[in-house]
Amino acid sequence: MTISETLLLDFDAEMSNTRTTLERIPEDAPSFKPHAKSMPFGRLAVHVSRLPNFGTMILSTPYLDMATAPLPSMTFESRAKLLTDFDAAAAEARACLAGATNEQLQQNWKLSWGDKTIAEGPRCLLYRTMFFNHLIHHRAQLGVYLRLNDLPVPGLYGPSADDSMGF
Amino acid sequence: MTLAERLLPELEQQLANTRKVLAAVPDGQNDFKPHAKSMPLNRLAGHTAELAGFAYFFLTTPGINMGTPEDPRKILRMTTRDELLAEFDILAARTLEALKATSDAAFDEPFTLSRQGAVVISTSRYNAYRSIFLDHMIHHRAQLGVYLRLLNLPVPGTFGPSADEK
Numbered sequence: 001m002t003i004s005e006t007l008l009l010d011f012d013a014e015m016s017n018t019r020t021t022l023e024r025i026p027e028d029a030p031s032f033k034p035h036a037k038s039m040p041f042g043r044l045a046v047h048v049s050r051l052p053n054f055g056t057m058i059l060s061t062p063y064l065d066m067a068t069a070p071l072p073s074m075t076f077e078s079r080a081k082l083l084t085d086f087d088a089a090a091a092e093a094r095a096c097l098a099g100a101t102n103e104q105l106q107q108n109w110k111l112s113w114g115d116k117t118i119a120e121g122p123r124c125l126l127y128r129t130m131f132f133n134h135l136i137h138h139r140a141q142l143g144v145y146l147r148l149n150d151l152p153v154p155g156l157y158g159p160s161a162d163d164s165m166g167f
Numbered sequence: 168m169t170l171a172e173r174l175l176p177e178l179e180q181q182l183a184n185t186r187k188v189l190a191a192v193p194d195g196q197n198d199f200k201p202h203a204k205s206m207p208l209n210r211l212a213g214h215t216a217e218l219a220g221f222a223y224f225f226l227t228t229p230g231i232n233m234g235t236p237e238d239p240r241k242i243l244r245m246t247t248r249d250e251l252l253a254e255f256d257i258l259a260a261r262t263l264e265a266l267k268a269t270s271d272a273a274f275d276e277p278f279t280l281s282r283q284g285a286v287v288i289s290t291s292r293y294n295a296y297r298s299i300f301l302d303h304m305i306h307h308r309a310q311l312g313v314y315l316r317l318l319n320l321p322v323p324g325t326f327g328p329s330a331d332e333k
Binding site: 001003006009010013014034035037038106121124125128129130133134136137138139140141143144147148150153156157161162 | 168170173176177180181201202204205275291293294297298299301302303305306307308309310312313316317319322325326327330331
């Protein structure tokens with residue numbers, strides 16, 4: 001099995017889990033935050049929906065310098081836009097991953113802020129740690145935000161208190 | 168490079184992140200939950216830690232039949248942080264060793280998770296490791312971070328600096 005085939009094994013399931021979560025984001029609470037130091041609901045949802053773009057970047061560029069790269073807008077507009085942006089970003093990341101050779105995936109990739117290196121390593125590792133695992137992390141926070149807004153939380157790895165998932 | 172060699176740096180990194188978050192869980196708040204439907208803190212911390220132990224069985228057995236006397240999983244509920252960390256360290260070390268010993272062929276073998284004989288998931292050992300262990304642990308660890316935040320405690324950064332570390 002190639003590295004790309006291995007990485008694709010849980011890609012579709014996790015993107016589908018992510019879409020299910022994003023489909024439940026309410027439109028009337030973008031500024032909700034559970035704590036003064038927390039990210040607002042809308043911004044967190046946009047961050048999750050855009051993370052696949054970061055996956056694409058890791059797979060298709062040699063490095064990213066955040067000091068010079070344009071920052072995407074993090075403003076929540078509507079659930080429909082959130083889903084459209086996510087679908088496009090996930091499809092692009094999937095196509096990039098499916099087309100990546102073992103050689104490309106083992107090449108070095110670097111994330112920096114000017115002269116300061118933030119992360120550096122083989123693309124296949126950074127794809128996992130900086131994109132995929134990172135997305136799972138913030139998506140789980142969205143689940144808690146849904147719960148605190150008395151909205152149903154999707155079961156992702158087992159049943160949630162609202163969703164038996166057939167268990 | 169074997170699959171295990173490729174998976175090892177990620178596992179080391181994620182287990183270290185999990186340890187960091189577990190080490191930030193306070194004693195004396197075991198029943199805290201942010202919502203009536205949420206898991207209490209001691210069970211969420213225990214679940215996050217025990218997943219590192221489940222991974223050992225995903226890597227070394229053909230399947231787990233949950234809710235039976237043969238179910239090998241150790242279910243954890245935090246009493247004190249130090250006790251939980253001590254348990255986690257043992258489970259994490261055993262899983263790291265098991266990963267190192269897993270061949271590419273073994274990753275392709277089937278793994279079945281059932282509950283009292285009824286199949287819940289039948290997949291490859293690789294995918295069980297990936298989805299039911301690693302992705303799943305990251306998911307609950309992130310919830311634990313929100314609990315810490317709601318308890319006004321510092322949240323360790325796992326994929327970048329948290330609001331306390333910026």
